[in-house]
Amino acid sequence: MTEKVSKERFVELLRPLAEALQAVDVDAPDASGQAENACGFAGDEVAAIRAAALASVDSDWLLPKAAGGIRFGRVAKDLCGFSVDCVLMDRPGPRHRHPNGEIDLCFTTRGEARFDGRPEGWVVYGRGSEHVPTVTDGEMLILYFLPGGAIEFLST
Numbered sequence: 001m002t003e004k005v006s007k008e009r010f011v012e013l014l015r016p017l018a019e020a021l022q023a024v025d026v027d028a029p030d031a032s033g034q035a036e037n038a039c040g041f042a043g044d045e046v047a048a049i050r051a052a053a054l055a056s057v058d059s060d061w062l063l064p065k066a067a068g069g070i071r072f073g074r075v076a077k078d079l080c081g082f083s084v085d086c087v088l089m090d091r092p093g094p095r096h097r098h099p100n101g102e103i104d105l106c107f108t109t110r111g112e113a114r115f116d117g118r119p120e121g122w123v124v125y126g127r128g129s130e131h132v133p134t135v136t137d138g139e140m141l142i143l144y145f146l147p148g149g150a151i152e153f154l155s156t
């Protein structure tokens with residue numbers, strides 16, 4: 001098992017990924033495929049991020065907040081033009097809108113988890129999209145890359 005890492009080290013692990021994700025067109029029909037091509041889910045870079053994130057779940061910086069049974073935290077306010085949040089969830093989260101889109105890197109931590117009906121891997125939402133993020137059939141640790149840090153939480 002990988003040892004816990006510092007927040008600074010985790011952000012440095014994320015930097016090459018965030019740089020590569022800048023080329024993803026969140027509005028393209030193949031946006032999730034573009035994210036996969038930019039940084040393969042089965043590759044060493046994502047494996048290192050996954051290991052560091054899972055090892056740091058109980059740290060005081062990765063998921064310091066909780067609401068409604070969901071743990072979450074801000075990893076980076078501005079990393080290559082993205083804010084990066086981490087969420088550990090096994091249920092629906094708050095409805096929100098993505099003014100500039102959203103690129104999600106999803107890791108199953110328990111069961112046969114699915115995020116909005118999709119298995120672990122890359123999930124991308126286009127500009128102006130909205131949803132109630134929902135994990136079913138298990139639990140996922142999700143890194144949310146928000147272009148320009150833009151997100152709008154909506155009432156249910």
